Amino acid sequence: MNRSFQSERDGMVERQLVARGIRDPHVLRAMRTVPRERFVDERMAPFAYDDSPLPIEAEQTISQPFMVAWMMEAAEVAPGDHVLEVGAGSGYASAVLAQVAATVHAIERHDLLTRVARERLDALAYTNIHLRTGDGTLGWPEAGPFDAILVAAAGPEVPAPLKEQLRLGGRLLMPLDIGGQGTQRLLKVVRHTPEDYEQQTLGSVAFVPLIGQHGWAEDEERAGVPASRF
Numbered sequence: 001m002n003r004s005f006q007s008e009r010d011g012m013v014e015r016q017l018v019a020r021g022i023r024d025p026h027v028l029r030a031m032r033t034v035p036r037e038r039f040v041d042e043r044m045a046p047f048a049y050d051d052s053p054l055p056i057e058a059e060q061t062i063s064q065p066f067m068v069a070w071m072m073e074a075a076e077v078a079p080g081d082h083v084l085e086v087g088a089g090s091g092y093a094s095a096v097l098a099q100v101a102a103t104v105h106a107i108e109r110h111d112l113l114t115r116v117a118r119e120r121l122d123a124l125a126y127t128n129i130h131l132r133t134g135d136g137t138l139g140w141p142e143a144g145p146f147d148a149i150l151v152a153a154a155g156p157e158v159p160a161p162l163k164e165q166l167r168l169g170g171r172l173l174m175p176l177d178i179g180g181q182g183t184q185r186l187l188k189v190v191r192h193t194p195e196d197y198e199q200q201t202l203g204s205v206a207f208v209p210l211i212g213q214h215g216w217a218e219d220e221e222r223a224g225v226p227a228s229r230f
């Protein structure tokens with residue numbers, strides 16, 4: 001796969017991000033830089049700049065480019081930030097975050113995905129991403145507190161350990177399942193004081209389930225989650 005995807009990447013940024021209101025120059029630069037085709041199976045590479053999530057190993061998905069950009073902009077990720085990502089999947093969003101943040105700690109529950117993501121990130125020479133397999137609903141307490149926490153899977157509530165690992169002034173972005181029936185809203189939480197968290201709903205989304213101690217139990221994972229989920 002020697003072909004350069006730069007023109008597809010630039011087109012994706014203009015048509016899918018700028019046209020939909022993404023303005024943060026750090027986010028746009030990062031999205032113009034990270035080769036999404038390197039985070040999917042070679043057979044999926046021709047579709048890497050489609051406006052959609054794509055299937056990856058372990059029946060999971062690489063997030064839609066717009067979703068990565070939207071969450072990162074809403075999380076106000078800035079140079080020097082320490083970021084936690086829950087649900088590393090392919091490693092793509094970790095790479096985008098690592099273009100701007102000082103460090104990214106990323107947790108993925110499927111060890112297969114962690115191993116494949118690590119290979120991809122090593123091949124692209126990322127040195128500021130720390131990746132591990134585990135239950136991301138518990139966060140990464142030894143590495144916190146974090147300026148921003150991005151959760152890429154939908155749970156019933158914001159996991160308490162993640163709220164605790166947010167720095168004062170820190171921002172957490174997460175899709176929340178509300179009222180059953182698969183309805184999800186993207187939630188932004190800002191920690192103002194140790195006890196005072198402000199919550200804001202940003203819009204409707206469709207993510208795979210967050211499975212873990214502070215998410216859904218494994219047997220609650222609903223059968224037949226559409227592959228179109230972010």
Ligand code: SAM
Pocket residue numbers: 060061062063086087088089090091092093094107108109110113134135136137152153207208209210211212213215229230
């Ligand atoms: N942002 C990723 C990317 O760019 O490839 C896509 C993430 S995918 C939509 C969501 C991921 O969350 C899946 O890989 C899933 O295995 C993972 N996940 C679900 N529950 C988790 C948990 N408790 N801890 C860590 N990862 C979890």
